[in-house]
Amino acid sequence: MHILIIGAAGMVGRKLTERLVRDGALGGKTITRATLHDIVEPLAPAGAPFAVKTLASDFSEPGEAEKLVAERPDVIFHLAAIVSGEAEADFDKGYRINLDGTRYLFDAVRVIEGYVPRLVFTSSIAVFGAPFPDAIGDEFFTTPLTSYGAQKAIGELLLADYTRRGFFDGIGIRLPTICVRPGKPNKAASGFFSNIIREPLSGIEAVLPVGEDVRHWHASPRSAVGFLIHAATIDGETVGPRRTLTMPGLSVTVGEQLEALRRVAGDKAVALVRREPDPVIVKIVAGWPRNFDASRALSLGFKAETSFDDIIRVHIEDELGGKLGV
């Protein structure tokens, strides 16, 4: 089986690649080849039991998507996107990559006679815009308040229509905020949700710019990879015509995050979190979804953590070799 990952150099793409290398198979079928694509060339993973080709191009340039699918990969993971902040700052670039690029890819698959791959598309909870109900259900409407959210919602509609027409077999998944995000603190408005856990676990101070009552929706990087694997292998018939699913996650407050940190790593870890309220971030975060009822995805077998302690433990196991640095 041949797997194509578009957006393979990003955090989720790298973790998905690691998992495929470890498993050597997907849905019981041996992986024989993987093509890893991004705007910058992805690193080839070490020790892969299958052939790996890495390549870099801009898939929103006409003709590039055709090259990616010309060898008819059996499963396509479409993870590539301009992120929210950049899509907001650069209107043209956001639409070019997130909408036109996605459509070029879908059309490149469509025009190949007799080729109907599984195509997994990562959408986002940014398709929802405030005001929300306490828990957003599976039938709530998508009224994004960012261009990124609009582009993802359009991708969902194209995915469903192209699937209904039989051009490919698409599954869209709306990822929760990934926590604990590995790496350095970044400037994303959502960065603090991870920073306040990751940094203290390594004995480093972290800044908390919002109040402890702020509630948000989380899943670990390991769960995100699990969602992708499950989306790649699930029986499309059981999903029906509504092809995009809100993934399960965990709704916790910042206070609950810190209590979990205390249970897992002690008071001295929590003491490293410095309160420094930032009105700009407080305002941005106030417009974000807080909780979901992801019944459909759960009933279809998607699984996420059910306690924040587990989310922290996943980070310690997967990123810190099982050892605390605090």
Added chain:
Amino acid sequence: MHILIIGAAGMVGRKLTERLVRDGALGGKTITRATLHDIVEPLAPAGAPFAVKTLASDFSEPGEAEKLVAERPDVIFHLAAIVSGEAEADFDKGYRINLDGTRYLFDAVRVIEGYVPRLVFTSSIAVFGAPFPDAIGDEFFTTPLTSYGAQKAIGELLLADYTRRGFFDGIGIRLPTICVRPGKPNKAASGFFSNIIREPLSGIEAVLPVGEDVRHWHASPRSAVGFLIHAATIDGETVGPRRTLTMPGLSVTVGEQLEALRRVAGDKAVALVRREPDPVIVKIVAGWPRNFDASRALSLGFKAETSFDDIIRVHIEDELGGKLGV
């Protein structure tokens, strides 16, 4: 004030033009010019108290939309679309006109510095796909089961995002099925809803291909024009960021339609309706929405008929000069 109607040669476009000619004004402002555009040149209305320019072009050709908005019309009615059946039969054409054409238009407006017209976009209840609740509410998700529905749902997302970014001031309206549709019987699967009223009122036999228990969502052509006028003049601030509204309508069964016909035009009109069940049409119609809770539009002042007798009377007044032909 200068008004541009794109899709002016269609039934709704013609009725809108007639109304503007009659009113001579929109939202209290005198109309000085109207530009009427379609893929075929619209007829210039008789007796218009303002200058009228008619023109034909394919607005999905690059550069055509720019020409349409170059003179900065104050209000743009975007009614142009490939209809459902054709968009399903010709995938490329549907996406080219309904998605690309719409986006070219939106971008043509976007790139003109300091130009922020009101833009009224006609969407459709085809954005919804079965299964539905008994009455589809304002926050129900859009999961279209046709390419036309997907294209309209994408147009709604673009409309909201371009409006949020300040490129224009968009209002989308999802029209009910227009009944009684004037003219000859056509081959649209929904045609019978109008045929069984319009034809008997003129003493002509009509075919009913479904059972009397079939329920559907209707508004008169006069109401459709009223929706457009209200959408063109409503205060955008009161609408907020959710720019597309399901229009009010009347949910009635075919049996209730026929009882109204009996009350308005007597037994001999109803006797002209011949039952001839068509399993293909029965199946198509089974997937259509039956009823809506259009609370938001009602609270914003959109108005429709509240009895099917009124819908029939509107047809008799507007199309038959007030006289029955049966």
